[in-house]
Amino acid sequence: MSANTNGFHAKTMRLNSPQDFKRCFLKGERIKNDVFVLHYIDNGGLCARLGVNVAKKKIKNAVDRNKIKRAAREAFRRARLKNLDVVLILKNENNYDPNNCFLLVNEVFNDLKKK
Secondary structure, eight states, X not given: XXXXXXXXXXXXGBOOSHHHHHHHHHHSEEEEOSSEEEEEEEOSSSOOEEEEEOOTXXXXXXXXXXXXXXXXXXXXXXXXXXXXXXXXEEOOGGGOXXXXXXXXXXXXXXXXXXX
């Protein structure tokens, strides 16, 4: 299932199970920038799925955590990936700038589209 024309992010496009996250971390490849790490792996013909991990310990403010998640979902939707499981993780909160959140997330997803 894919996103429809109004940008709806279907539940089937989410990574939910810990096993899927673990498989992505252990067997997948990764792309980094100054703030985020993007893990990805082929999922064997399923629709592209996204998982986002932003630790409360790193970003205390829930509004900022949710902003990262919204930016990740939007970048994922625009990337129109096929057959990939993707996990975005905030690694370096010191370089994170809430004003440039969408740019930082788009940067890492654009690097994925190039591969």
